[in-house]
Every structure is written in C-alpha cells, then in structure tokens.
Amino acid sequence: MFKNQSDTDMTTGKHLVLVGGGLLVNKYLQCTAHPEIFGGGRCIYFKDRPLDKVGVYAVRQNPVLYQNLMASLEETVLQPFDPVGELTMNRHDVVFFKPYPFKVGEKLHIQGGPRNGDWEVIDVTDGKIKLRCPVSLREFEWNRFCYFVEARSGTVWPQE
Numbered sequence: 077m078f079k080n081q082s083d084t085d086m087t088t089g090k091h092l093v094l095v096g097g098g099l100l101v102n103k104y105l106q107c108t109a110h111p112e113i114f115g116g117g118r119c120i121y122f123k124d125r126p127l128d129k130v131g132v133y134a135v136r137q138n139p140v141l142y143q144n145l146m147a148s149l150e151e152t153v154l155q156p157f158d159p160v161g162e163l164t165m166n167r168h169d170v171v172f173f174k175p176y177p178f179k180v181g182e183k184l185h186i187q188g189g190p191r192n193g194d195w196e197v198i199d200v201t202d203g204k205i206k207l208r209c210p211v212s213l214r215e216f217e218w219n220r221f222c223y224f225v226e227a228r229s230g231t232v233w234p235q236e
C-alpha cells in the first residue's frame with residue numbers, strides 16, 4: 077500500500093510517484109515514472125484531473141486498463157481513459173493489423189488469394205519479401221503483405 081500523502085503533496089517514494097496516496101498515472105492509466113506499470117481504481121491519482129474514489133471510475137477504467145496492458149505487451153497503441161465519457165461515443169469493434177516478422181528459411185502455406193500454396197522465404201527487406209515455390213522453384217518478390225490480425229471491442233476509433 078502507498079503511504080498517505082495530502083492531495084497537494086507529491087513525492088517519489090520507493091521509486092513510484094505518489095500523489096494524494098495514489099500512483100500518479102497519465103491518461104493511459106500508465107505510471108508516469110515507470111511506463112511498464114499501469115493502474116486503475118482507488119489506488120491511482122489521474123494526472124489530468126483528480127477523480128473521486130468511487131466505483132464508477134474503477135469499473136470504467138477496467139477495460140481501458142486491460143487493453144493498455146495488452147497493448148503494452150504487444151507494443152501497439154494505448155487507449156486514453158476519458159473520465160467524462162465523451163470518448164465512449166467513439167468506441168467501436170476495430171480490427172488491428174500488425175506486420176508479420178518474416179524470417180529467411182521459413183516455410184509458409186498461404187490459403188487463398190493470388191499467392192495460394194506452399195512457399196519458402198528466401199529474402200526479406202524492409203518493404204519486400206521474396207518467396208520460392210518448393211515445387212517449381214520459381215521465385216517471386218512482393219511487397220510485404222502478411223499481418224497478425226486481432227479484433228478488439230470498445231476501441232477508440234479513429235485515434236486522436
């Protein structure tokens with residue numbers, strides 16, 4: 077637990093920035109001193125404005141907290157928490173695409189589309205990938221095309 081502080085008192089205790097006894101977090105519910113730490117509910121101090129220690133904020137922070145923990149691990153975009161609810165108007169089911177990190181020598185099977193079939197990765201650059209057909213041994217170079225795909229509900233879209 078954090079040691080008690082007055083609302084105006086700010087200190088760095090045990091390397092965490094505490095305000096009013098709460099962990100100082102930015103609009104992404106992310107600790108300002110340690111970006112790998114996220115928090116919500118009664119134990120935080122929301123940097124943009126002080127929030128009452130009521131359950132409604134804890135409940136509404138929960139999905140943002142979950143999304144941002146996942147986004148942090150996956151190095152994708154963080155979502156802001158909006159205490160007054162304006163951003164809830166902009167929340168949608170959104171499909172996220174993250175470039176697939178092709179490796180030379182990797183064996184692929186592509187289902188559907190113009191590249192349908194088996195391939196081996198023989199060269200990768202920033203923008204291009206070269207594939208060889210293991211049967212005909214023909215080689216083709218394409219723009220990098222493959223992505224991890226994930227659907228997320230309640231995502232702010234479009235991003236600011």
Ligand SMILES: Cc1cc2nc3c(=O)[nH]c(=O)nc-3n(C[C@H](O)[C@H](O)[C@H](O)COP(=O)(O)OP(=O)(O)OC[C@H]3O[C@@H](n4cnc5c(N)ncnc54)[C@H](O)[C@@H]3O)c2cc1C
Pocket residue numbers: 077116117118119129130131132133134
């Ligand atoms: C009497 C009372 C009435 C309230 N009425 C309302 C109301 O009507 N409406 C409203 O919106 N809000 C109300 N609130 C506020 C609301 O309860 C809190 O804002 C909300 O519960 C905060 O949620 P939380 O998850 O941040 O913290 P908590 O609900 O306090 O949950 C923290 C959890 O962490 C656990 N924990 C603590 N330390 C550790 C540890 N070291 N290791 C493991 N677990 C630990 C605790 O046991 C607890 O389960 C009320 C609060 C009180 C006290």
